[in-house]
Each structure stands twice: as C-alpha cells, then as structure tokens.
Amino acid sequence: MTGDPAARPIARILVDSPLPQLDRLFDYEVPKEFAHLVAVGVRVRVPLRSAGRVLDGYVVELAEEEDPTRVLAEIEDVVSRAKVLPPRLHRLARAVADRAAGSAVDVLRLAMPRRMVRAEKTWLASDACDAPVVLGDERARAGEVLAAYPGLADALDASERVAVDAPPGVDDGLPAWTLLIAAAAAHTLAGGRSVVLAVPDHRDLDLVEERVARLVPRSAIVRIDAERPGPDRYAAYLRTLEPAPCVVIGNRSAVYAPVVDLGLTAIWDDGDSLYEEPLAPYAHARDVAVVRQSLDGGALMFGGHTRTSDVERYVAIGFVRDVPAARRLTARVVLGAPQDTPQTGRIPSAAFRAAREALEQGPVLVQVARPGYAPSLVCAECRSPARCTHCGGPLHAPARGATPVCAWCARSAAGWACRTCESTRVRLASSGSERTADELGRAFPGVRIIVADGAHPVREVPDEPALVVATRGAEPLAPRGYRMVLLLDGDRMLQAPELRVGENCLRWWSNAAALAAAGAPVHLVGVTGSVARALATGTHSAYAREQLAERRPLQMPPAVRVARVEGDAAVVEAALDRLRGEVDGLAADAVLGPVPADEQGRRRSRALVRFAYAQGPAVAGSLRAAVVQAAVANRSRKQPKGSGRSRPAPRTLSVRLDLVDPDL
Structure with missing residues (x-):
C-alpha cells in the first residue's frame, strides 16, 4: 500500500470459469460499501464484460490502483466473509495447474467441496479449535513403531522425503501398515504440526482412521471423504482452515487439504489407479504431493508393500531417501x-x-x-470368443447352467450360434x-x-x-x-x-x-x-529398478514424461508445430503420431509427446498456450445473432500430461 489518498483499493480476483483464457487474475475496484468485507480468500461475485454476465470468484490479492484514468469494473457482491481460499492453497493450485497445463480453478474444484451455507454459518459462529495434545503413552508407542526404521523419526523431523516398505501382517486386529502410518502421524502432530494421510479407497480410509484414533485425540482427526454428505464434507474442509494443527485422512483429494503448518504428507500404496484424477487437469496425487512438499515443506513419505517405478526413480536420482526396516519380514x-x-x-x-x-x-x-x-465365454468347437448377435458385446454366464448374457446390452443369448463354425455350444473361458x-x-x-x-x-x-x-x-x-x-x-x-x-x-x-x-x-x-x-x-525395489531400466531406452514413463494431445486434426497439428518451435532440445522422435481419431464425422486426431523432466515447464507452457489459442479462436468464429448462418462446430483441443500408461 502506498498511502496515496488518490489511490483506489482494488482486488485481484480469480474467476470461476471453465474457459482457459480466463485462467488469470482480474483487477476489480472495491466499492466503499464492501471495503470492510473484502479480504483475501473470500468469495465474491464480479461482472465479466466480455461474457455479459456475473461470475463467482475468489479474492487472491488486495492492492491499490494509482492510475486515475484506468477504468475498472466494481465487485458486485460479497458472497460470504468466510476466507475459504488461503494463499497457500491458491499457490498450490497455481503450481499444479502450471505443471499439468491446466487451469487453477479446475484444481480448486477438486480441492474445495461445494459450499454449504448452513455449515459455513456454523463454522463462522464457532470458537477457534484448541491445539490437540498427544499423550505421553501414545507418543511412546509411536516412537517404538518408528524405531523399527532407523532414521525415520529424524527424517520426519527434518522434513525429508522418504520411501518406506511397510510391514506385512496384522497387529491388534488391524493391518500392520496402518500402525506405521498412524505412528508417523502421531509423531508429527506431537511436534505441533499438521499431517495429511492419503489412502486409495474407503476401506483403507476406515482402517487408518480407526488406527490413528488410538494414538491421537479424535477431535484432531479430519476425514475427507467424497462419499460423505455435502455438509459434512464442507465442514471438514473448513476445519482444515483452522490455525490448530490436525490429521487429515482422505483419498486422492486429501493432498490439497489447506492445513496450517504442514509437517507430513504420507501416501499409502501410490501405485493404486484410484490416485489417478479423472478430471482436468488430471494431476496424479503423487505428483501433487511432490509439488506441495516443494512449496509448503514438511516431510513426504511414500509407503507400501511394494515399490512403484515412479518412487524408485525418485530414489535413484536422490530426490527420495530409502529408509529400510531394521528387520525385513517377508512372506x-x-x-x-x-x-x-x-x-x-x-x-x-x-x-x-x-x-x-x-x-x-x-x-x-x-x-x-x-x-x-x-x-467370458468361447465357442466350444472353435474357441472363438462368444459375441452378442445384437451389439457384438462379449457374452458371460451369470451363474452355473444359466443362459449366456451380453455384458454390453444385457440381452439373453438364447439360441446363440457361432459366426465362425455355427456351433450352438459354449464353454467357460x-x-x-x-x-x-x-x-x-x-x-x-x-x-x-x-x-x-x-x-x-x-x-x-x-x-x-x-x-x-x-x-x-x-x-x-x-x-x-x-x-x-x-x-x-x-x-x-x-x-x-x-x-x-x-x-x-x-x-x-x-x-x-x-x-x-x-x-x-x-x-x-x-x-x-x-x-x-x-x-x-521380497526384492520389490529391485524389480522396480529393473522395470525402470527397461523403459529408459523405450522412452516410456516414468523414465520420461508423456503428454497426450487430442482434438481436431488441424488444431493438433498447429499445437505440435508450436511445441517444436518453442521447446529447445525436443528430440526428433519425441512426437508419436498424430493418428486419426474420427468422431461423429469430424476429422480428429491424437498424438503423444515424450519429453524429459527438465523440459516439463516449457512443454506444459507451450501446450497450455495452444489450448488457450484454440479457445480464443472458437470464440471469434461464432456467428453474430441474427446473421442467419449456422454456428460452426467448435475446434477443440485437450491436453493431458503425465500419462501413467500411454496408449496411442
């Protein structure tokens, strides 16, 4: 702030819009009637002149405009005084979006549950949470568990990145690996810092929550679960905004939880496909955790009964330290x-x-x-796959002696005959x-x-x-x-x-x-x-190293990063040409394709781009610029109302980085 009496207070707003060209901060003037309400992190409603409508948005920054000639639109309304977007979450969303060639608001949709007014009012009216206290017996128990991994407790205190092979077996009615995760959480919480624990599915979520509750106060546990009702999900998110440290337990979206003073992020079984985000910008929870650790600090722990090639690559380059158990138990x-x-x-x-x-x-x-x-069923004579005569789907037997049923259209295949040999008998494949x-x-x-x-x-x-x-x-x-x-x-x-x-x-x-x-x-x-x-x-790490070595000469992940570019053929070609011109050192065989991917009469194509990790920022920036360019071109191609011409079909372009399993 300059203190200039002629300066006008402004707010820099991130608007909630799916349009990629709007993925930036917009300056709006703060009206006098909202001066006491507008703060960093609150929800507002702002006009968008180019679209002619009012959009929701978040206040990211406050500043002053010293140029009296600059014309700015004013904030139309303040939705709530709740500061739901802290700077640390916006910083993470921006970093993840930039890495994945996506939009920050798309990341925030994954991180922030839908607003529930009643839950928000209850949170605003409640008192601040007290700092949780881990009792001496529980701290001692956590220390005993961590002692089985020499140096692990010190690594957690020093905010290092570690990979741990979890113990097999069952301990006190729960899987033994849950005790390792809970002990690391209790150790970190006892030091006054927050913890984020990510597990693949709801069954693991139940087990970890039950185990953690034995070591830390129940009031300190925050469960982030998409299967819970909307008010409960939003209330859990609001709890993560409190200044008191907590232990967040959840699925892939838990890695975004905006807890204060993050001391540990732990991901259990990172090879599970449930960590792959199906929504844009498709960032894997493992990658989000790595980005967050670089921004917010704290320890990062990968645990599992086996080792993925992704984590093994981190270990090989010295980015993650392998912490073996003092005594390895194998089946x-x-x-x-x-x-x-x-x-x-x-x-x-x-x-x-x-x-x-x-x-x-x-x-x-x-x-x-x-x-x-x-x-699956096959012909009893020629062994050809048994297919539905209506849609061509595979046939299966729902029970012993039952009539085969199509897995696609659910029609019964009574009177089925093989198209190859005309046999009417099937056998179980x-x-x-x-x-x-x-x-x-x-x-x-x-x-x-x-x-x-x-x-x-x-x-x-x-x-x-x-x-x-x-x-x-x-x-x-x-x-x-x-x-x-x-x-x-x-x-x-x-x-x-x-x-x-x-x-x-x-x-x-x-x-x-x-x-x-x-x-x-x-x-x-x-x-x-x-x-x-x-x-x-029990040589899981050696197998992961073997897999990694086999993929290096083939230029397959995780030895390299792989992006998929898909859309109208002309737009894909333009994006690839732009990429070759803007990214230095891109290999001659970096691009695989494009190959046709025709859809409803439209000429579409897709291609894969393989690139080194050091080239990631340049590749993501170039592809993101191509997406924005295609979106802007679509807007300019729209015919004005009343022109009598049909609106041209949009020329789309979609980009997905870091494919786990490329398939051209």
Missing part, C-alpha cells in the same frame, strides 16, 4: 504350476494339501482375477469369484465359503475355518491373519495389455500376502519370471 512364498493333477483342477496338489491343513486352524484367502461366475467359490465348495465339502468382490463387499471375516474367495483389492481382513493365501489367475492377470501390468500384479499379490498370519504360506500359481521371484524373495 513364505511357494511358486506352483497350475493343474498338476486332474483331481485338483486349478489348484496344484501342494497348495491343495496346504489349504486343507490351514483350514484346521483358521480362514484361507483365495485371490482371483475377476468377479462373477464366468466373465475363465472363472470368476462365484465360479471359483462353486468349485471350492465341491472340493472342500463342509467348509464355509465366503465371496468378497464388488457385488459382495466384506470388510472382515471371523477367525474360524473358511475359504474366502476375493477379487484383487477386495480382500477382507482376518483379525489374526489368514492361515494361508492362495493366489490364482496370476498368468491371466499378467496378460493385460498394459505398460505397468507387472508392477500392478506384484502390488496386488503383495497386498494380499500381507494379510497372512506370521509364518503362513503364500502360494502363487502359474507364474514364473522376475515378478514371481520378486514376490518370493
């Missing part, structure tokens, strides 16, 4: 060939005998690839969770069978003999651990046409094996090679 893994005797079917005889013995002591977990009875349960029920008569998948969610099973058939990621918790874990369909899982199929399979198998009791065997059926050896020997 007793047995590798077996499938169907070595006709009597055991899909289960090798050794695993069959081990399952019988384990059932005398408690539950046995059987992991399968897919839910349902028979997820794969076994889902329900068919596996049916087979095991006949093989183990008198044993209770429990199915756990998306259609039959089961959180926990009793500690008594039972065969638990679960799809990957849906395995229930056994309070004292499973007496045996049987991993089926491994060869089928590895056949998925994905870049990270080996990493994903190792993660699925390791997470299931971690549910076994101490000393319980883990049988992996029908899989050999490096991924099986990594599971059997």
